[in-house]
Amino acid sequence: MALDRKDLAILAELTTNARASHTELANKVGLSSTALARRQKTLEDDGYIQAYQAALDLAQFGLTTTVLVRIALESQSDEALKAFEAEVVKCPSVVRCFLMSGTDDYILIVLARDIQDFERIHRTELSRLPRVARVQSSFALREVVNRAVPTVVFGETKR
Amino acid sequence: MALDRKDLAILAELTTNARASHTELANKVGLSSTALARRQKTLEDDGYIQAYQAALDLAQFGLTTTVLVRIALESQSDEALKAFEAEVVKCPSVVRCFLMSGTDDYILIVLARDIQDFERIHRTELSRLPRVARVQSSFALREVVNRAVPTVVFGETKR
DNA sequence: CCAAGATGCGTGTCGGTGTGCCCAAGGAGA
DNA sequence: TCTCCTTGGGCACACCGACACGCATCTTGG
Structure with a gap:
């Protein structure tokens, strides 16, 4: 096919x-x-x-701030991962969450209205996640590329 | 409104x-x-x-591997940023690229078929980007959350 | 009480969609 | 080489549904 x-x-x-x-x-x-x-x-x-x-224009909803959050858990046990993941899917401001290799356990992409709003999100959503040992946030100053599909997909000429 | x-x-x-x-x-x-x-x-x-x-199912195209790439430039001069960004938008395997605050200058999300394919991407796409001082890659083991729109958008009951 | 905006119903027209049929190209086998 | 068969394409037609309009009604806010 x-x-x-x-x-x-x-x-x-x-x-x-x-x-x-x-x-x-x-x-x-x-x-x-x-x-x-x-x-x-x-x-x-x-x-x-x-x-x-x-596709919604998130800027119209005031969500102009993208934050990358790196989260390390207290333990990498299967039970800790499950407990964390069960809660992170409920966070309304989280759009993506990866389980990562390497030192950081999870990387989240969070959308906020502004920095003050992220402080609220950090307080009401992120800090309530279970088994978290360390949270480190980096703000995106600008989005240079945002594609739903990599252009490489459309370049594969098989026939 | x-x-x-x-x-x-x-x-x-x-x-x-x-x-x-x-x-x-x-x-x-x-x-x-x-x-x-x-x-x-x-x-x-x-x-x-x-x-x-x-919305395409990227797994159908064999793109099952997500890689987060952290890139630091040699210089944060306006000219270096422009040169880098002008090239990174051409990379066919890059789906997202953020200019970040903090120590890392850019964070990229790259889609690959597998780890070997990422080695090729690293060689043919990433290593050719200008003004790059350091490249650090982390593999996503699993995608826990993937939403186009944060659920918080649909919860704002204004009327 | 009034005005303005929003809703719902009905209708007509237009366009999209699905189907059947035929044709062309390519491959396999005798 | 000829033929059969499969695959994909195009044309024509008919049906069903979507969409846009006009008008009456209702609600909301002043």
Whole structure:
């Protein structure tokens, strides 16, 4: 099951306009609407397309501050990891959380309105996480790159 | 321009089903299709909804390895930052790049097929970035949380 | 009590979507 | 070499649904 460049063109276009109609996509890719509908359905059925989702402008909600939080636990026991993870998924300001190799156990990406708001988040969300030994926060001054999909995906010309 | 809980319900639903029809959304939110269409259009015009995009399953493309890369530059001069950023946006495997406060200058999130593939990326993409003094990579063992939108957005009941 | 904004219903038109059918290209096998 | 078969593409058509409009009603705030 390999994807040719037309499939990749469809995916690339759908990552921009998820609501594009078959005819609209067909014109951009260079296919008929019938052929495009078939390919798009195949891409969905095969799981290449997970979902169609609206991208919100978080700045409109005042969430302009991104913070990277490094967290080390008291213990790396399986029980400690489970306890921590069960709680971190409930934190409403956390958008990503990685279990990391190396010294830092977890790295979180937190969105806040501003620095004062992060202080509140640190107090009400982060400091209540269990088994935490150390929390270290770094503020992002600017976001240089923000892609949902690496461009390398669309460059793999297999056919 | 404040959003009430129905607006938030619309946004929450659209972040899941971006292709949902007006009637479909109207039923879930508890509105008529007319009222919903108006609200959705307002949300789009006011910029709350940036775009509708397809979410690809990156695992289907073999991109199962996430790497956090910390990069320090030789110099923090404006010229060095500009030179670095102009090149990092071209790296096809980089999905995010933050300019950070603190000792590390930049933090990158890189997607690779596996560790061997990351070695290739390190050699062909990262090591060619200009003005780099130090590169430090940490592998993500697992992704505990991955949200496009923090849940805190949908909890702000203003009306 | 009034005005303005929001809602809901109904309707009509337009467009998208799905289907059936035929055609072209490529590969396998006799 | 010829033929069969499979795969993918395009055309045409019909149906269903989405979308936009107008109008009446209701609620909210002053």
